[in-house]
Amino acid sequence: MKKRFGLTDLDCAHCAAKMEDAIKQIDGVQNAQVNFLAQKLTVEADDARFDGIMKEIVKVCKKIEPDCTIEL
Amino acid sequence: MTKKQKKMLWRIIAAAALFVAAKLLEPQFTDVARTLVYLIPYAVIGWDVLWRAVRNIAHGQVFDENFLMALATVGAFATGECPEAVVVMLFYQVGELFQSYAVGKSRRSIAALMDIRPDYANIEVDGKLEEVDPEDVPVGGTIIVKAGERIPIDGQIIEGSSALDTAALTGESVPRDVAAGDAVISGCVNLTGLLRVRPTRAFGESTVAKILDLVENASEKKAKAENFITRFARWYTPAVVIAAVALTAIPALLLALLPAASLPGFLAGTAWTDWLHRALIFLVISCPCALVISVPLSFFGGIGGASKRGILVKGASYLEALAETETVVFDKTGTLTRGTFRVTAVHPTEGVSADDLVEYAALAENYSGHPISLSLREAYGKAVDTSRVTNVAEIAGHGVRAKVDGKTVCAGNGKLMDREGAPWHPCELPGTTVHITVDGFYAGHIVISDEIKEDAAEAIRALKAAGVRRTVMLTGDSSAVAADVAAQLKLDDYRAELLPGDKVDAVERLLSETSPSGRLAFVGDGINDAPVLTRADIGIAMGGLGSDAAIEAADIVLMDDKPSKIATAMRISRKTLRIVKQNIVFALGVKALVLLLGAFGMANMWEAVFADVGVAFIAILNATRALHVEKL
Numbered sequence: 001m002k003k004r005f006g007l008t009d010l011d012c013a014h015c016a017a018k019m020e021d022a023i024k025q026i027d028g029v030q031n032a033q034v035n036f037l038a039q040k041l042t043v044e045a046d047d048a049r050f051d052g053i054m055k056e057i058v059k060v061c062k063k064i065e066p067d068c069t070i071e072l
Numbered sequence: 073m074t075k076k077q078k079k080m081l082w083r084i085i086a087a088a089a090l091f092v093a094a095k096l097l098e099p100q101f102t103d104v105a106r107t108l109v110y111l112i113p114y115a116v117i118g119w120d121v122l123w124r125a126v127r128n129i130a131h132g133q134v135f136d137e138n139f140l141m142a143l144a145t146v147g148a149f150a151t152g153e154c155p156e157a158v159v160v161m162l163f164y165q166v167g168e169l170f171q172s173y174a175v176g177k178s179r180r181s182i183a184a185l186m187d188i189r190p191d192y193a194n195i196e197v198d199g200k201l202e203e204v205d206p207e208d209v210p211v212g213g214t215i216i217v218k219a220g221e222r223i224p225i226d227g228q229i230i231e232g233s234s235a236l237d238t239a240a241l242t243g244e245s246v247p248r249d250v251a252a253g254d255a256v257i258s259g260c261v262n263l264t265g266l267l268r269v270r271p272t273r274a275f276g277e278s279t280v281a282k283i284l285d286l287v288e289n290a291s292e293k294k295a296k297a298e299n300f301i302t303r304f305a306r307w308y309t310p311a312v313v314i315a316a317v318a319l320t321a322i323p324a325l326l327l328a329l330l331p332a333a334s335l336p337g338f339l340a341g342t343a344w345t346d347w348l349h350r351a352l353i354f355l356v357i358s359c360p361c362a363l364v365i366s367v368p369l370s371f372f373g374g375i376g377g378a379s380k381r382g383i384l385v386k387g388a389s390y391l392e393a394l395a396e397t398e399t400v401v402f403d404k405t406g407t408l409t410r411g412t413f414r415v416t417a418v419h420p421t422e423g424v425s426a427d428d429l430v431e432y433a434a435l436a437e438n439y440s441g442h443p444i445s446l447s448l449r450e451a452y453g454k455a456v457d458t459s460r461v462t463n464v465a466e467i468a469g470h471g472v473r474a475k476v477d478g479k480t481v482c483a484g485n486g487k488l489m490d491r492e493g494a495p496w497h498p499c500e501l502p503g504t505t506v507h508i509t510v511d512g513f514y515a516g517h518i519v520i521s522d523e524i525k526e527d528a529a530e531a532i533r534a535l536k537a538a539g540v541r542r543t544v545m546l547t548g549d550s551s552a553v554a555a556d557v558a559a560q561l562k563l564d565d566y567r568a569e570l571l572p573g574d575k576v577d578a579v580e581r582l583l584s585e586t587s588p589s590g591r592l593a594f595v596g597d598g599i600n601d602a603p604v605l606t607r608a609d610i611g612i613a614m615g616g617l618g619s620d621a622a623i624e625a626a627d628i629v630l631m632d633d634k635p636s637k638i639a640t641a642m643r644i645s646r647k648t649l650r651i652v653k654q655n656i657v658f659a660l661g662v663k664a665l666v667l668l669l670g671a672f673g674m675a676n677m678w679e680a681v682f683a684d685v686g687v688a689f690i691a692i693l694n695a696t697r698a699l700h701v702e703k704l
Contacts, residue, residue, distance in 0.1 A: 009076070011172055012137070013365040017302055036365070037179060037372045063131040066124070 002044045006071040010039050015065040022060045028053045041070060073173065080169050084162065087117035091158050098155075110154035118145065118161040135309045137359040144355040148677065151345050151352075156677045160356060163678075167685020171365065174692040178369060181376075181699060188240045188259045188280055190224035206275040217267045226258050226278040227269040234265035241279070242632040243382035259283065282623055286384055290375050293387025294368075297652050301367045305360040312667070316354035319671060323347040346673060353670035356680035362659040362688035366695040367652055373698030374648030381701060382631035383641045390627040393610050394645035398590025399582055400540050400638065403575075403604075404547035404557060405443065406597035407614055408635060409522040413447035417501050420516035429516050433508050436474040436481040439464050444504060447520050467491075469548060469571030471506070482509045485550070487569075489514070502556050504549055524560060527636040532561050534639035538646075541590070544582060546575050546604075575604045583609070595638060601625075612638060643704040651698050655691040662687050 010016060016036040023032040023043065031044040045053045058070055073081070090113035101109055118141075125142035133139075141164055148157035192203040194216040201216060206224040209215055214230065217223050223236075235247035241259045250256060256269060258280040275281055294302075324344040326335065371388035378385050385391050405411050418426040434452035437445035438461055449456060464474040470491065471484015482492050489496035489507045494514040499505045503521030507514070532543055545566040547554050554568035567578045579594055586592050594601075594608035602625035605611030613626035614633055623629055630637045666683040669675035 011168075012361070013368070014137070014305060014359070014361055017305065017364065018133075037175075037369060039179070064133060066127060066131075 001047045001050055002042065003050070005041045005043070007034070007039045007041055008069050008071060010034075010036060010065070010068045012065065015068070019061050019064050019068075022064060023057050026053060026056050026060065029057075032057075074176070077169060077173060077176075080165065083117060084165055084169065087113045087158075087162055087165075090116060091155075091162065094158075095155065107149065107154055110149075110158050114145070114149075114154075114158045114161060117158070117165055118142075121161065121164070122146075135313060135358075137361065140309075140313070140355045140358050144352045144677075144680075147348060147352040147355075151349055153349070153677070160677050160681050163681040164356075164685055167681070167689055170689045171361070171685065171692060174689065174696065175365060175369065178373060178692075178696045178699065181696075188222070189284060190222045190258065190280065193224040194218065194221075206278075209271055209275065211271050211274055213271060215269050215271060217262045217269055219262055219264050219266065221262055223256050223258050223260050223262060223267075223269065224278075224280075225269070225271040225275050226273045227256055227271040229254050229256055229267055230270050231268040232265050234267055235263045237261040237263050238632075241283070241382065243380060244632050283379075283384060286386055286623070286629075290372075290385060290387050293389045295371055295388035295392040295652075297392065297649075297656070298367055298371065298388060301360075301363045301656070305364050308360045309358050312354055312358035315667075316351040316358070319354060320344070320348045320351040342673075350670050350673055353675055353677060353680040354667060356677065357663050357666055357670070357683045359684055361684075362663075362691045363656060365688065366655045366659070366691035369692060369695040370648055370651045370655065370698045373696060374644055374651075374701070377699045377701035378641060378644045381637070381640060381644070381704075383637055383644070384623075384629040384631065385641070386627050386629075390610055391645045391648055393591050394593070394628070394642055395649045396589060396591045397540055397593050397610065397642060399542040399544065399586050399592045400535055401544045401546060401579060401582055401592060401594045401608065402563075402635070403594075403596035403601055404545050404549060404554065405522060406633075407595050408528045408545060408557065408561060409524050410633075411443045411522065411597065413443045413504065413520045413522050415447055415451035415518055416503055416521045417499070417519035418451075418516070419499060419519070421514055424515045429508060429518065432476055432481050432510060432515065433483045433506055433518055435461050435476045436464075436472050436483045436508075437506075438474075440466065440472065443522075444506065444520055448506070448518065451518075469574075479511050480509075483507070485569075498550075498552075502553055504553060524557060525633065525635060527634050529561050531635035531637075531639060532563060534636060535642070538639050538642045540642075542586075546570055546578055548572070572600055572603075575601065576607055579604050579607050583607075593638070595635065612641075640704055644701045647701065647704060648698045651694055655694055658694075659687050659691050 013036045016034045020032055020034040023029055028046045028049050029043065033042040043057065054072065061068060061070060094109045094113060097109055098106060121138050122142050124138040128136045128138060145157040145161050148160065190206055193206040193209050194201045195204055195209060196214065196216060209225055215225060229250060229252050231252055233251035235249050236256065237247050238244055238260045241257065247263055258278040323339055324347060326339055327344050371391060374391050375385045402408050418429055420426050420429040430451050434448045435456060437448050438456045438458060460477050462475045464472060466472050467488065470488040471482060473480065473482045482488055483506055486496060486498065486507065492509055492512065494509045494512065496507045496514055499517055499519055501519045503519045505517050505519050507517045509515060535543060543563045545554065545558055545563050547568055548570050549568060551568040554566045558566040570578060583592050591609040593610040593612055594604050595612040595614060596605055597614050605613060605625040610628060611626040612628045612630060614630045628641060662683050666675050666679050670680065
C-alpha cells in the first residue's frame with residue numbers, strides 16, 4: 001500500500017534526506033520518499049502492518065527532526 | 073510570512089538591539105561581566121539552537137547543524153571572542169529566516185502554477201444547482217459548468233457552446249471553441265456560455281487529477297546532480313568536522329610537546345587557541361544546506377515552469393537528460409503532420425464506381441480508430457451499417473481484411489496487396505495510398521494526404537539551433553511520402569515503410585549510433601508507439617490532452633500538438649541545468665575558499681557565516697530563476 005502524508009515545519013533539506021534514509025531502514029517499509037519542496041512523505045509498506053509501521057515512522061522522525069510533524 | 077517566521081524576526085531585532093547596547097556598554101566592564109553582557113543577546117537569539125543541539129545529541133544526531141553552530145559559538149565565547157559569537161549566531165538565524173522565507177515563497181509560486189484543481193462541481197438536483205465534491209460525481213451523470221468556472225471532470229458537452237481557456241494545461245492563450253458533442257478536458261476554464269457536460273471519466277481518472285499527480289511525483293525521479301549532492305552531503309559534514317578536530321588537535325599537540333625552537337614554520341608564533349579559532353570557522357561552514365536545498369529546488373522550479381508552458385516533465389532526471397539530446401526521432405503522423413487525413417483522390421479500376429470503392433474501404437476500416445480510417449469514413453459521408461461487416465482482422469503494418477456483405481475485402485498498402493497477390497500499381501500522387509481488393513479482385517485505390525504542421529519546419533530549425541545533431545523521421549508510410557516530408561522539413565534522415573515493430577528496431581539502431589554521452593529522444597503521438605516511447609532515452613508524447621496511453625508511457629508530455637515545444641523544453645532544461653551547475657560551483661567554491669583561508673588563519677567568523685547561510689540564500693534565489701521560463 002502506498003500512502004501520502006503532509007509534513008509541517010519541515011525546514012531543513014538535509015534533515016529531510018536523513019528522515020528518508022531512516023524511514024527506508026524500518027522493517028516492512030518497501031519504499032519511502034520525503035519531498036522537502038512539496039512537504040510530503042510517501043510511504044510504501046506492507047498492508048497488514050501499515051499502522052504499526054506508521055507509528056514507528058513517527059517515532060523515527062521525531063528523533064531526527066523534532067520540530068517536524070507528520071499529518072496523519 | 074508565517075507566524076513562526078514573524079516570531080523569529082522579532083527575536084532577531086531584539087537580539088540586534090541588545091547586541092548594540094552591549095557593544096556600547098562593553099568598555100565599562102571587565103572579563104566576566106563583559107562575557108555576561110554579551111550572553112544576554114546570545115541567549116535571546118540562540119537559545120533554541122542550543123536546546124536543539126542538546127536534544128539532538130541525546131537522540132544520537134551528532135553532525136547536525138544546530139550542534140555545529142552551538143559548538144562554534146560556545147567555542148568563540150570560550151576563546152574570549154564574545155561579540156563574534158553573538159554575531160555569528162545572529163547572522164545564522166537571519167540566514168535561516170531568509171532561507172525559510174525564500175523556500176516558502178518558491179513553494180507557493182510552484183503551488184500557484186499547479187492551481188488547476190477544481191474545488192467543486194455543479195450538479196442539478198430538483199431544478200436547482202448544487203455544489204458537490206468533484207470526486208462524488210458519477211460517470212454518466214450531468215454537471216453544469218457556468219461561465220468563468222473550471223471544468224472539473226473530463227466529459228462530453230451535451231448542451232451549450234462556449235470558448236475554453238486551455239492556458240493552464242497547454243500554455244496556449246487562444247481560446248478553443250467548443251459546442252455540443254465535443255469532448256472537454258478538466259482544468260480548462262469555461263469563458264462564455266453555460267455548458268452541460270456528461271462526465272466520461274471519474275475525477276480521479278480525469279486529466280487534472282493525472283497532471284497534478286504526475287507533477288507532484290516528478291521529484292521522485294531524481295537527477296544525477298541531485299544524487300551527487302545527496303551523496304556529497306553525507307560525507308561533507310563529517311569530513312569537515314574531522315578536519316576541524318585535526319586542525320586543533322595536531323597543532324595543540326605539537327605546541328605542547330616540541331620546544332619552541334624546533335617548531336615547524338607554520339606553528340611559529342601561534343598559540344593553540346588560534347588553531348581552535350580556525351577549527352571553529354570550519355564548523356560554521358560544515359553544513360551542506362545551500363546545495364541540499366538549491367539543487368532540487370532548481371529542478372522543481374524548472375518542472376513547474378515547464379508545466380506552465382504546457383510541457384509535463386515526469387521527473388528531474390528527464391529534464392536533465394533532455395539537455396544532452398543529440399538525436400531526435402519523430403514519428404511522422406500526428407507529430408510532424410496534422411494527422412487529419414483527407415481523401416484527395418479516388419482511382420477505381422475500370423468497372424468499379426468511385427462511390428462503391430469508398431464504401432468498401434469505409435466499411436472494412438470501420439472498426440479502426442486510425443486517422444486514415446476516419447478520413448475514409450468521412451469521405452463515405454453516411455452512417456456505417458456495422459451489421460454488413462464481419463470477421464474483421466487487422467494486419468499490423470499492412471491494413472485490414474474483413475467480410476463486407478459476404479465478400480472478402482482487403483484494404484491496405486502495397487505490402488498487403490503483395491500478400492494477397494493482387495495486381496496493384498503505385499499511385500503517382502503523393503500521400504498515403506489505400507489499395508482495395510474485393511474477393512481477390514483489385515478494385516482500385518484511394519489517396520489520402522496529410523498536412524504538415526505549420527510549426528514543424530520551425531521546430532526542426534529550433535532543435536538544430538539548440539544543438540541537436542540529428543533529426544530522423546520514422547513512418548509506416550511509403551518512401552515517396554516520407555522523402556517529400558523529410559525534404560520539406562529539412563530532416564537529416566528518414567526511415568519509411570516501417571511496421572510498428574520495426575520502429576523499435578529502428579530506434580535501437582539509432583541508439584547505438586548516438587555517442588555515449590548523447591541522448592536519444594523519441595517524439596510520438598502516444599498512439600501505438602508506447603514501446604518506442606519506453607525504449608528511447610527520453611520518450612516525448614504529443615497532444616497528451618486526454619490520451620492515457622501517452623501520459624503513461626512517455627517521460628515528457630506535450631499538452632498541445634506543437635512540435636516546436638520540444639525545443640522550448642530543451643531550452644528550459646538547459647536553463648535549469650545551468651542554474652544547478654552555477655549553484656554547485658558557487659557554493660562549493662566559496663566553501664572551499666573559506667575553508668582554505670580559514671586553515672591558514674586568513675578567514676574570520678564573518679566570512680564563515682557568509683559561506684554558510686549567505687551562500688545558501690544566494691543559491692536559493694538563483695534556483696528560483698528556474699521558475700521563470702515564459703520567454704524561452
